[in-house]
Amino acid sequence: MTSRCILQTALLVYFCTTVLAMNYDLLQFQLSSSSVECQELLLQLNGTSKGCLKDRMNFKIPEEIKKSQQFQKEDIIWITLEMFGKTSDIFRRNLSSTGWNETIVEDLLATLHRQKEHLEGIMEEGNFTWDHRTLLHLKRYYLRIVQYLKAKKYSTCAWTIVQAEILRGFFFLDKLTGYLLN
């Protein structure tokens, strides 16, 4: 009887691990694809930094994001959710001065919103609780961007600088989600 229970437990753990691994692989593919998609949408937005070099600012993306510190997979999900959510919040702001193609912006927002909802559903079902310094750094990082935009009154140059900064963020995010693979 005991051996049967052990066997069943082992099989359960094995199958759960397998399903989990398969889902992480799938999730990585989803997040990476979304990240690349967002980068391409951002690149399609018109804009040049010529004449805007004076508006440059170092927003100080968290070093742990830049160096792709070894996070737990749940941490990566948290980071991704935060970055998608904050980026979406930024691009919902005043874009009137940019002259960007609104369709591209809407596509960008739709992609971000879809992935954000997907991750939020995962977090709720998994009852994730993560209070990490990286999350705080991320919140401050995006807060600096928003404050920058506000300070520059959502000017074209400010949006161009922010666009370049968001591109960097998606590149790091793409690399970070690679750790979801087993």
Add this chain to the structure above:
Amino acid sequence: MLWSQHASPVRSLNLFLVVCISLVFGVLSSLPDLSDKSCTFKVTLRNFRVILSWELKNHSIVPDHYTLQYTVISRPDHVKIVEHCSNITASFCDLTDLWEVLPETYAVTVDGFRGNTTLVTCFIDFFLATHISLEPPEFDIADLMDHINVNVNFPPVIPKILRGEVLQFYLKLIIEEQSGGIVKKHNPTLNENVIGNFTYVIDKLLPNTNYCVSVYFKPRNLGAIHRSPVKCTLLQPAQETGSSESAKIGGIITMFFIAAVFISTIIILKRVGYICLRNDFPKVLNLYNLSAWVIPEMPPVEAVAFVEVIHVNRKKKVWNYNYDDESDSNDEAAAPVTSTGGYTRHGLMGGLLRPTSASLATCGDCLEPDPEEPDLSERDSEPLMTPGPCPGWSECTSGAYERGGKLLQDPLSEEDSSSTEEAGDKIIFNVNLSSVFVSALDDDSEVPPGLPSFPEETFDPDDSHQLETSFLAAHGEGTQPPSPTPSAECPWPEDVLSDKSDSSESDIDIGDGYIMR
């Protein structure tokens, strides 16, 4: 994890949408040209070097030299003039040692001069990670019998822009193998510290087949893939395989030859007699019944009976039959010397001192003295001994019995030839008692099936003719008994037969059809 159970089969539709949208965007969208109103730029990773090249749109403007300067967008750095790209005549610049960060937006300014006059100024800013064109690395192939070694040339020092995890993450090396319209992609994992030649083995290839190999880096985005020119090779025919097959055949033939020689040697030695290979081992050596061998059964207790040997002189007339003389036997007992023309038979009779088994009792029955014979009745009180077993004993062939039987047979045969020589009163038999054994065996199971039985009711001492007739009938009218065994070594059937044929009045029934005269 609950989320994992929910996560994604449910979201597979989302995944499908993502892929579709990605493909649509990848196909429909092309990365913005790196150009401004005057110049077109191109940034390339060529042989692991970051090369920025430019071309003036207005070909009427021909600067004689260029100067390049750049800055980054992510921080408020100064614009840097690239020294080794200042006042250059070529329209490209190697920025490998200056651009150390791949995910960075670089703002580049190129000034075209003719003399000291600035003819053109071009400005471009681009996100390097997505705009860099990944040209394929140099490689060469080495074909062997069934595999190809693909040697990808990596620089002795990896540039800073590719250090860290960028090489593994960003530069996905793909080796494409093509043969007969079938394309197979290999995705080797690059080590972060890969330097020099990176060798990848494409194995399990078919010999005598043409293979073409191309190498490229797969970009992260859906940008264009730049494949290297294919390098083809025709794998050599499998000579080694053929030689190995012939070696196998030779080995098999050699093994058969060795086996034949060995078996022939064994057969020759067996026939010559040097070895004796037997399958039918004696029962004692039969070890197949291991349990019986390990725990041997106790041998049956052999009954040993002490016998006392008494020789009895009997003289019998053989030829002068007188069936009317009923007291012939009595005369023989009284006068051992026979009449003229007859012969004398000497019998050695014995009795068991202590019969212990039914067979011995039967044997005793065989020798039970006829109450009509006075000589035997006189010795009735003394145990009689029989030199041989009663009819049907298989021990007829044993040495001891053969010796005992001879005591009976030899005088008989001699009497047949010269009866007058044995016409004495007594004949002394020397019997070595130490070599005489009487085994107590069971019942009639030991009786050879070919031996005739002599039912008692067929014998009538007074009707010897009837006895003779019945006995002849049992033996097929006097022919040789079917069993050859007892006739040579156990003389009694023929003796009986001869006795029956010469049946006289002196015949005495001693039981079980045995006739004593």
